[in-house]
Amino acid sequence: MTLARPTRATTARAPRRAPADLPFVFADRGLAQALAAERDEPAWLRQERLAAFAAFDSLPVESNQLYTPYIDLRAADLFAVRPYIRTASASASSPDALAVAVPAGTSGLIELDEDGVSLIGLSEAARARGVVLETFGSALARDTAAFRAELEGGALLLASDKLAMLTRAFWSQGVRLVIPDGVALDEPFVLRWAAGASDRALLTRTFVRLGKGAKVALVEDLGPSRRPAAASAIGGQSLFAGTLEIHLAADAELRVASIQDFGPTQIVLQHRQAAIGAGANLHWALAQLGGRLVRSRVDNRLDGDRSSVEQVEIVFGANDQLFDLTSYTRHVGRDTTGNLLSKGVLIDAARTYMKGMITIDKTAVGTDSFLGEFGMNLSKKTRSVAIPSLEIDQPDCRRAAHSSSVGPIDETQLFYLESRGIPPDEARKFIVLGFLEPVVARVPLDDERERLRGLLEAKWNAGLEGAAAA
Amino acid sequence: MTATREIVTDRREEFAFHDDIVYLAETKRGLTRETVEEISGFKKEPDWMLQFRLRAYEHFVQRAMPTWTDGLDRIDFDKIVYYRKPSDREEKSWDDVPDQIKATFERLGIPEAERKFLAGVGAQYDSEVVYHSVKEELTKIGVVFMGTDQALIEYPDIVKKYIGTIVPPEDNKFAALNSAVWSGGSFVYVPKGVEVPLPLQAYFRINGENTGQFERTLIVVEEGAKVHYIEGCTAPIYATDSLHAAVVEVVALPGSKVRYTTIQNWSNDVYNLVTKRAHAYANSTVEWIDANTGSRKTVKYPSIYLRGENATADIISVAVAGKGQHQDTGAKAIHLAPNTKSRIVSKSVSKDGGRATYRGQLKVSPGATNVVASVRCDALMLDDISRSDTYPYIDIQEDDTTMTHEATVGKISAEQVFYLMSRGLTENEAQNLIVQGFLEVFTKELPMEYAIEFNRLVKLEMEGSLG
Numbered sequence: 026m027t028l029a030r031p032t033r034a035t036t037a038r039a040p041r042r043a044p045a046d047l048p049f050v051f052a053d054r055g056l057a058q059a060l061a062a063e064r065d066e067p068a069w070l071r072q073e074r075l076a077a078f079a080a081f082d083s084l085p086v087e088s089n090q091l092y093t094p095y096i097d098l099r100a101a102d103l104f105a106v107r108p109y110i111r112t113a114s115a116s117a118s119s120p121d122a123l124a125v126a127v128p129a130g131t132s133g134l135i136e137l138d139e140d141g142v143s144l145i146g147l148s149e150a151a152r153a154r155g156v157v158l159e160t161f162g163s164a165l166a167r168d169t170a171a172f173r174a175e176l177e178g179g180a181l182l183l184a185s186d187k188l189a190m191l192t193r194a195f196w197s198q199g200v201r202l203v204i205p206d207g208v209a210l211d212e213p214f215v216l217r218w219a220a221g222a223s224d225r226a227l228l229t230r231t232f233v234r235l236g237k238g239a240k241v242a243l244v245e246d247l248g249p250s251r252r253p254a255a256a257s258a259i260g261g262q263s264l265f266a267g268t269l270e271i272h273l274a275a276d277a278e279l280r281v282a283s284i285q286d287f288g289p290t291q292i293v294l295q296h297r298q299a300a301i302g303a304g305a306n307l308h309w310a311l312a313q314l315g316g317r318l319v320r321s322r323v324d325n326r327l328d329g330d331r332s333s334v335e336q337v338e339i340v341f342g343a344n345d346q347l348f349d350l351t352s353y354t355r356h357v358g359r360d361t362t363g364n365l366l367s368k369g370v371l372i373d374a375a376r377t378y379m380k381g382m383i384t385i386d387k388t389a390v391g392t393d394s395f396l397g398e399f400g401m402n403l404s405k406k407t408r409s410v411a412i413p414s415l416e417i418d419q420p421d422c423r424r425a426a427h428s429s430s431v432g433p434i435d436e437t438q439l440f441y442l443e444s445r446g447i448p449p450d451e452a453r454k455f456i457v458l459g460f461l462e463p464v465v466a467r468v469p470l471d472d473e474r475e476r477l478r479g480l481l482e483a484k485w486n487a488g489l490e491g492a493a494a495a
Numbered sequence: 496m497t498a499t500r501e502i503v504t505d506r507r508e509e510f511a512f513h514d515d516i517v518y519l520a521e522t523k524r525g526l527t528r529e530t531v532e533e534i535s536g537f538k539k540e541p542d543w544m545l546q547f548r549l550r551a552y553e554h555f556v557q558r559a560m561p562t563w564t565d566g567l568d569r570i571d572f573d574k575i576v577y578y579r580k581p582s583d584r585e586e587k588s589w590d591d592v593p594d595q596i597k598a599t600f601e602r603l604g605i606p607e608a609e610r611k612f613l614a615g616v617g618a619q620y621d622s623e624v625v626y627h628s629v630k631e632e633l634t635k636i637g638v639v640f641m642g643t644d645q646a647l648i649e650y651p652d653i654v655k656k657y658i659g660t661i662v663p664p665e666d667n668k669f670a671a672l673n674s675a676v677w678s679g680g681s682f683v684y685v686p687k688g689v690e691v692p693l694p695l696q697a698y699f700r701i702n703g704e705n706t707g708q709f710e711r712t713l714i715v716v717e718e719g720a721k722v723h724y725i726e727g728c729t730a731p732i733y734a735t736d737s738l739h740a741a742v743v744e745v746v747a748l749p750g751s752k753v754r755y756t757t758i759q760n761w762s763n764d765v766y767n768l769v770t771k772r773a774h775a776y777a778n779s780t781v782e783w784i785d786a787n788t789g790s791r792k793t794v795k796y797p798s799i800y801l802r803g804e805n806a807t808a809d810i811i812s813v814a815v816a817g818k819g820q821h822q823d824t825g826a827k828a829i830h831l832a833p834n835t836k837s838r839i840v841s842k843s844v845s846k847d848g849g850r851a852t853y854r855g856q857l858k859v860s861p862g863a864t865n866v867v868a869s870v871r872c873d874a875l876m877l878d879d880i881s882r883s884d885t886y887p888y889i890d891i892q893e894d895d896t897t898m899t900h901e902a903t904v905g906k907i908s909a910e911q912v913f914y915l916m917s918r919g920l921t922e923n924e925a926q927n928l929i930v931q932g933f934l935e936v937f938t939k940e941l942p943m944e945y946a947i948e949f950n951r952l953v954k955l956e957m958e959g960s961l962g
Contacts, residue, residue, distance in 0.1 A: 090562060090563040091563070091886055094888075095888075095890075387879060400891065402891060402892075402893065402894045402896070403894055404894055405861070405893065405894050406861075407892070407894060408890070408891065408892045409889075409890075409891045410888070410889065410890045410891075411887075411889040411891075411900070412886070412887065412888050412889065413885075413887060413900070413902070414884070414885055414886045414887070415883070415884060415885040415902065415904060416882070416883075416884045417874070417876065417882065417883045417884070417904050418879070418882050419879050420875075420876030420877075420878070420879060420881070420883070420904065420905065420906035421879060421906060422904065422905065422906075424903075425903065425904040425905065426901070426902060426903040426904070427885070427900075427901075427902050428899075428900060428901045428902070429887070429889060429898075429899075429900040429901075430898055430899045430900065431889065431891040431896055431897075431898045432896065432897045432898065433894055433895050433896075433897075
């Protein structure tokens with residue numbers, strides 16, 4: 026562990042960097058003020074940013090001592106990255122712009138490239154039912170008081186999490202989706218974000234609120250920027266720091282599918298927070314494929330009685346990718362259900378840290394909670410770390426359990442497929458893609474589902490070629 | 496250096512005693528470099544051991560207190576007496592043991608145990624081995640079983656070769672503390688190919704308010720040899736906190752088999768902070784059978800480093816956390832060689848506001864191919880004022896490891912209690928039976944006498960909670 030890795034050729038002898046250090050230079054008080062000034066933000070929002078900066082500045086990257094031995098951010102080289110400051114494309118969110126035709130099969134669409142909005146629109150049905158899809162800029166202009174009530178004090182972003190506070194202080198773009206009470210739409214909303222310009226830091230916030238009994242689906246599509254600067258692999262890394270806050274009122278239901286396929290020089294910091302009301306259901310299907318280093322955190326708070334969360338997350342890591350994924354689920358209400366499943370396939374020298382924590386509060390009588398973390402290490406240099414933890418104050422549970430396994434491809438499955446005449450390479454591919462299928466099957470949009478399948482298969486094929494060449 | 500202690504007669508629990516002892520030698524309260532030198536001086540140790548202690552002391556002073564588990568900051572190191580010698584010399588036979596100490600041991604059942612089938616007895620009363628007998632046949636086959644202090648005099652080469660190699664003083668703050676002030680503990684040496692036919696047994700006791708107990712146990716098992724070592728602990732109840740910081744080092748050389756059984760029942764004012772580690776060489780088997788029912792706080796994760804091919808690790812860890820207790824226990828299996836196997840089974844019971852924490856590590860290092868490993872943790876919570884935590888760390892760095900892990904937390908099923916009550920058991924008896932059944936994976940590994948004693952401890956615990 027003490028071996029120095031000669032990956033960063035710096036001119037002067039760089040100071041020794043601890044694995045949990047994440048140095049960058051842009052995040053200071055001046056930037057918080059500059060962002061507020063550039064946008065002509067009201068005093069309360071400026072204070073928001075400054076308070077968040079103060080918290081960011083005082084916190085360690087990992088505040089949970091259970092996990093401090095398993096954090097390694099040294100692959101992130103963010104000295105050069107600069108954030109976006111200018112006001113981004115506020116005009117694109119004008120009411121007229123919302124009238125653009127959205128692709129068939131969707132209820133709404135917002136496309137952003139770096140911090141600029143390239144497309145935003147709602148289906149007729151969504152508009153008719155009073156759905157709001159807008160940028161933070163237009164929300165602020167349209168109804169400052171309501172926006173303030175929603176955001177002030179950090180909303181769901183945890184004051185104890187440094188990276189959540191980073192985004193709260195320095196966001197330059199935000200997306201807001203509000204579904205009124207009782208609105209149910211079968212066709213999903215699509216949130217597409219492209220990033221990856223060299224030496225750029227993109228900090229974003231997404232805010233989703235579902236009213237009572239509302240029922241919708243959201244596809245989050247995170248991929249490489251189409252801007253020319255990002256196309257060339259030359260240049261420094263880029264940073265994407267994104268937060269997603271979800272409020273589900275009583276009996277609401279939200280399905281979120283996320284496909285993350287950023288480029289190989291992208292550092293990704295994700296923080297997702299959900300507050301789940303009585304009888305509400307949240308379903309996560311998260312696919313992590315891209316990025317150089319991904320650090321993600323999902324927090325589910327089952328506040329309401331009979332609320333539930335289902336979270337399925339897959340990772341397909343190759344080369345020297347590192348995925349550092351933490352999931353916290355807190356049972357507060359009575360008779361709540363948590364079903365969490367993480368699966369990782371690793372080739373080359375990829376690494377995953379899967380950290381999960383289920384907390385069952387004293388109030389959470391009748392909890393049913395399961396956490397599973399499963400890994401497939403397919404080459405010798407891979408590393409899988411699983412830390413599925415439980416903290417339980419209420420024993421009156423229907424179920425409180427976790428399980429975990431790491432193993433190679435099952436020889437008996439391979440033998441079975443080969444005995445049916447499937448060549449060994451094909452059989453291995455079937456087994457691996459089948460292992461990851463639970464997330465693919467949960468993507469609510471046909472095109473996106475096929476795209477994810479294609480991405481996984483392409484990555485598998487590339488890995489095979491790499492192995493053949495080696 | 497001689498002090499007379501006040502009389503304290505608190506006998507609230509069957510295993511809680513205190514006797515009035517005239518301590519013939521003890522250090523002043525608190526720990527300084529001089530204390531360490533003084534202890535080494537009392538024992539007339541060779542210079543290398545003094546240097547070992549001083550190196551450890553320096554590390555102890557510099558090392559920060561761990562913060563990943565809570566409550567350790569309540570330990571006041573300045574209040575503790577680090578060395579106390581209750582009688583002047585190592586006793587040769589039972590008859591020579593002072594009557595008062597003997598009476599205490601008799602309540603613990605040592606003579607009966609010896610009369611039956613136990614091979615040897617080493618009993619630690621405070622900080623020195625006062626009674627020690629090894630059956631003649633053991634001596635004949637070359638097995639050494641004595642206090643570690645005595646071993647330092649009689650077998651300095653073996654002690655020097657291994658002490659601090661399995662658990663270096665720099666390993667953690669409490670290993671450093673133990674290395675600086677250690678006293679007593681057992682030394683076991685089993686020569687090549689020798690199978691010790693009967694379990695070796697040592698009773699450890701703490702007596703005396705604020706007496707630190709820092710035993711150092713070293714077990715060296717040569718190639719192809721086999722041994723089972725058992726320790727059990729009881730201690731009196733006092734209002735202020737005692738500290739027990741032991742280090743146990745086990746060397747299992749190629750082809751050997753070692754089983755180490757612990758029943759820990761410190762009184763509920765003791766901080767029990769123990770580092771237990773074994774190195775398992777090729778084709779060897781190491782088993783930790785570890786139960787923790789007493790203490791205010793126990794921090795203990797018996798560890799096995801699988802260093803040689805085909806080595807096997809088996810750890811059974813049991814904890815019962817009652818009122819005011821925190822059992823922070825678990826196990827570690829570190830696979831460093833190909834074809835090694837490990838199994839960890841943990842069972843915990845928490846009740847009356849107690850907290851049971853499983854904390855463990857399973858690691859497969861690069862190069863450790865074809866590893867098979869499993870971790871199973873089950874927790875039983877008897878009421879909703881108690882707490883149960885599970886923190887398993889699983890770190891796999893090979894591509895052909897087969898690892899499975901499962902954990903469950905639950906309460907006693909009302910159906911089971913109802914069924915047993917319909918057969919004429921009281922509710923308390925029914926719950927007691929269910930808890931004993933839950934812990935059976937542990938008790939069935941014990942020699943019969945210990946199984947009976949352990950079940951009695953569980954029963955006492957259960958009655959205390961419900962009566």
